[in-house]
Amino acid sequence: MKYYLCSHNSTRMENLLRKGVREAVREIWGTDVTDDMLQIQKTRKEFAGDLTLVAFPLARVSHSSPEKTAGEIGRWLAANISAVSDYNVIKGFLNVTIASSQWAKRLENLSAAENYGFLEAEYGSAMVVIEYSSPNTNKPLHLGHIRNNLLGFSLSRICSAAGNRVIRTNIVNDRGIHICKSMLAWQMFGNGETPDTTGKKGDHLVGNYYVLFEQKLREQSEQLVAGGMTPEEARENAPLMKKARELLLKWEAGDPDTVELWKRMNSWVYEGFDVTYKDLGVEFDRIYYESDTYKTGRELVLQSLEKGDLVRRDDGSVWIDLTADNLDQKLLLRSDGTAVYMTQDLGTAVLRYADYHFDRHIYVVGNEQNYHFQVLALTLLRMGYRWAEGLHHFSYGMVELPEGKMKSREGKVVDADDLIEEMTATATEMSRELGKLEGYSESERKNICRQIGLGALKYFILKVDPKKNMTFNPAESIDFNGNTGPFIQYTYARIRSVMKKAEETGARQGDRDCSDVTPNLKEISVIKLLNDFPSLVVEAAAELSPALIANYCYELAREFNQFYHDYSILGEEDKKIRDFRLKLTGVTGRVIEKGLWLLGIEAPERM
RNA sequence: GGUUCCGUAGCUCAGUUGGAUAGAGCAACAGCCUUCUAAGCUGUGGGUCGAGCGUUCGAGUCGCUCCGGAAUCACCA
Numbered sequence: 001m002k003y004y005l006c007s008h009n010s011t012r013m014e015n016l017l018r019k020g021v022r023e024a025v026r027e028i029w030g031t032d033v034t035d036d037m038l039q040i041q042k043t044r045k046e047f048a049g050d051l052t053l054v055a056f057p058l059a060r061v062s063h064s065s066p067e068k069t070a071g072e073i074g075r076w077l078a079a080n081i082s083a084v085s086d087y088n089v090i091k092g093f094l095n096v097t098i099a100s101s102q103w104a105k106r107l108e109n110l111s112a113a114e115n116y117g118f119l120e121a122e123y124g125s126a127m128v129v130i131e132y133s134s135p136n137t138n139k140p141l142h143l144g145h146i147r148n149n150l151l152g153f154s155l156s157r158i159c160s161a162a163g164n165r166v167i168r169t170n171i172v173n174d175r176g177i178h179i180c181k182s183m184l185a186w187q188m189f190g191n192g193e194t195p196d197t198t199g200k201k202g203d204h205l206v207g208n209y210y211v212l213f214e215q216k217l218r219e220q221s222e223q224l225v226a227g228g229m230t231p232e233e234a235r236e237n238a239p240l241m242k243k244a245r246e247l248l249l250k251w252e253a254g255d256p257d258t259v260e261l262w263k264r265m266n267s268w269v270y271e272g273f274d275v276t277y278k279d280l281g282v283e284f285d286r287i288y289y290e291s292d293t294y295k296t297g298r299e300l301v302l303q304s305l306e307k308g309d310l311v312r313r314d315d316g317s318v319w320i321d322l323t324a325d326n327l328d329q330k331l332l333l334r335s336d337g338t339a340v341y342m343t344q345d346l347g348t349a350v351l352r353y354a355d356y357h358f359d360r361h362i363y364v365v366g367n368e369q370n371y372h373f374q375v376l377a378l379t380l381l382r383m384g385y386r387w388a389e390g391l392h393h394f395s396y397g398m399v400e401l402p403e404g405k406m407k408s409r410e411g412k413v414v415d416a417d418d419l420i421e422e423m424t425a426t427a428t429e430m431s432r433e434l435g436k437l438e439g440y441s442e443s444e445r446k447n448i449c450r451q452i453g454l455g456a457l458k459y460f461i462l463k464v465d466p467k468k469n470m471t472f473n474p475a476e477s478i479d480f481n482g483n484t485g486p487f488i489q490y491t492y493a494r495i496r497s498v499m500k501k502a503e504e505t506g507a508r509q510g511d512r513d514c515s516d517v518t519p520n521l522k523e524i525s526v527i528k529l530l531n532d533f534p535s536l537v538v539e540a541a542a543e544l545s546p547a548l549i550a551n552y553c554y555e556l557a558r559e560f561n562q563f564y565h566d567y568s569i570l571g572e573e574d575k576k577i578r579d580f581r582l583k584l585t586g587v588t589g590r591v592i593e594k595g596l597w598l599l600g601i602e603a604p605e606r607m
Numbered sequence: 608g609g610u611u612c613c614g615u616a617g618c619u620c621a622g623u624u625g626g627a628u629a630g631a632g633c634a635a636c637a638g639c640c641u642u643c644u645a646a647g648c649u650g651u652g653g654g655u656c657g658a659g660c661g662u663u664c665g666a667g668u669c670g671c672u673c674c675g676g677a678a679u680c681a682c683c684a
Binding site: 035036039041042044046047052054056059066090091092093136173176177178290315317326327328331333334335336338340341344366367368369370371372374395397398400430431434436452460463464465467468469470471476479480481482483484486487489490491493494497498501502539543547548551554555558561562564565566568569570571585606607 | 609610611612613614618619620621622623624626627628631632633639642643644645646647648649664665676677678679680681682683684
């Protein structure tokens with residue numbers, strides 16, 4: 001198996017118990033149990049015990065009540081497995097208590113583990129290509145892109161932590177009528193403005209002209225409507241629209257001046273995007289441009305047409321017939337031979353497969369394009385590309401404002417740069433109110449506030465199920481208390497503070513073995529969570545779910561904070577226990593740091 | 608109309624292969640800083656899991672029907 005498709009992964013403790021139950025059943029009733037009869041889960045907080053065996057399915061084998069079955073298995077386990085110290089039966093549930101000493105040994109093991117929780121990619125590991133971001137070059141990034149970028153980047157880290165080889169990629173929509181619109185507006189009304197002369201960020205400058213184009217177009221359309229046209233006719237027949245189409249034709253024909261302008265304005269946009277990507281902390285290994293891939297797509301379509309996979313209509317347009325798959329006929333080339341969106345994505349996929357021979361290709365694209373990606377995969381399969389079975393559309397919900405959808409044409413968007421700046425500003429203000437900014441240099445202060453502000457934003461977005469639409473209310477700022485990014489970051493900073501103090505005071509001298517300590521209940525709770533981390537990473541990769549990681553980090557931080565509140569670490573008199581707690585604290589810090597890393601959130605040393 | 612997704616506390620959300628009395632945070636109220644960072648910790652109140660039927664020893668989770676919301680079904684991208 002090249003990558004994990006199973007969503008159920010067991011911890012070492014669970015496997016131990018599973019094995020024990022199998023043996024117990026074999027010895028007591030003389031039968032083997034199947035996997036689906038072995039249901040083991042964590043014991044709920046309100047009951048005594050660590051792991052719970054659901055005995056209902058086993059009643060079939062024992063031919064007695066679930067209670068009796070659970071009782072007999074419990075007795076056997078307690079007698080024959082040293083790690084099991086106690087058990088109780090409630091209804092059909094067998095709650096098993098793992099000996100406290102086992103948990104100290106567990107902590108010792110996972111503390112010693114190299115790169116705990118993360119798997120290394122090897123030569124034969126699955127190759128996963130992840131496409132995300134995919135901006136248009138006619139406007140700056142907005143909140144929807146932020147969700148996209150954060151999801152994509154986090155997924156790339158999760159997949160690589162689960163042992164896959166990962167290529168992060170981006171397809172830039174750098175051609176088409178929409179690009180010509182901003183170019184045209186700049187030509188007509190720009191007076192030669194550049195990012196340098198105006199001091200504006202390039203993507204914003206270009207975006208302004210896109211909005212200006214739409215505004216002027218609306219004015220022209222309204223006049224034509226007053227003259228008797230329908231709104232649709234007016235929009236298509238307005239002089240500006242005609243000019244934009246002419247410009248597109250010139251671009252496609254390779255007109256030197258047009259191409260020159262296109263290159264120039266795109267370069268402004270790329271400079272702007274680079275700043276936003278850097279602020280967001282996302283990166284790419286390889287960027288594809290639609291202007292490069294659409295030609296490959298067109299050739300591909302023409303080849304398939306010759307092979308007879310596609311149909312050509314009388315007007316010359318080329319279609320694929322997917323009615324057998326309960327979809328419609330879909331256009332692949334216009335009657336004038338030009339490419340559409342689908343053509344370009346076909347080309348991109350083929351180029352990428354040639355480049356990477358991926359096992360899996362994940363597209364992080366909004367759910368508005370579900371149909372598009374269904375068609376894309378089917379079309380490639382129809383063309384004979386078996387690898388298209390590895391295409392996966394990671395479909396996420398829209399980000400909406402309280403008043404409804406964001407509309408970039410009308411400038412009704414939450415701009416990515418503005419939001420990042422606001423989050424940092426809020427973090428700065430909160431830090432000042434809490435009196436946390438003393439004793440920091442200016443640059444330290446800025447950096448910490450930036451980390452916290454972005455941490456709040458990223459966690460806010462990543463903790464929710466990607467499938468769900470989310471509403472963002474700019475009036476209610478994102479929280480910094482409770483189930484938030486800063487809460488987790490704060491826990492980390494606290495841990496670092498303890499660890500530093502331990503080193504300064506000499507309390508921490510080397511790595512002493514603590515496996516003979518008997519942990520208390522709070523400590524066990526934390527160790528249990530730490531113990532879950534590796535299987536969680538694998539599960540998050542299988543489910544493609546950053547939210548799983550986010551919620552785990554929160555739970556771990558909360559559990560640790562309770563321990564931190566109830567017990568002294570460095571003030572503990574018993575040196576053995578102090579060392580043990582220090583070890584627990586250190587491992588928790590490392591796991592939180594890794595969890596945050598998987599989300600693309602920075603872990604501040606102080607805050 | 609067809610297809611897909613969503614509906615859990617006033618608000619934002621968890622809820623693992625179906626499992627025990629459905630959990631957090633925010634907001635409200637009441638406590639905890641001479642002690643490792645109070646962005647923390649503790650407690651109180653708040654729910655017919657959109658509605659109904661079915662499968663099951665057991666349903667927020669699976670199936671069907673309905674209600675409400677979103678997306679999509681373009682020679683736009």
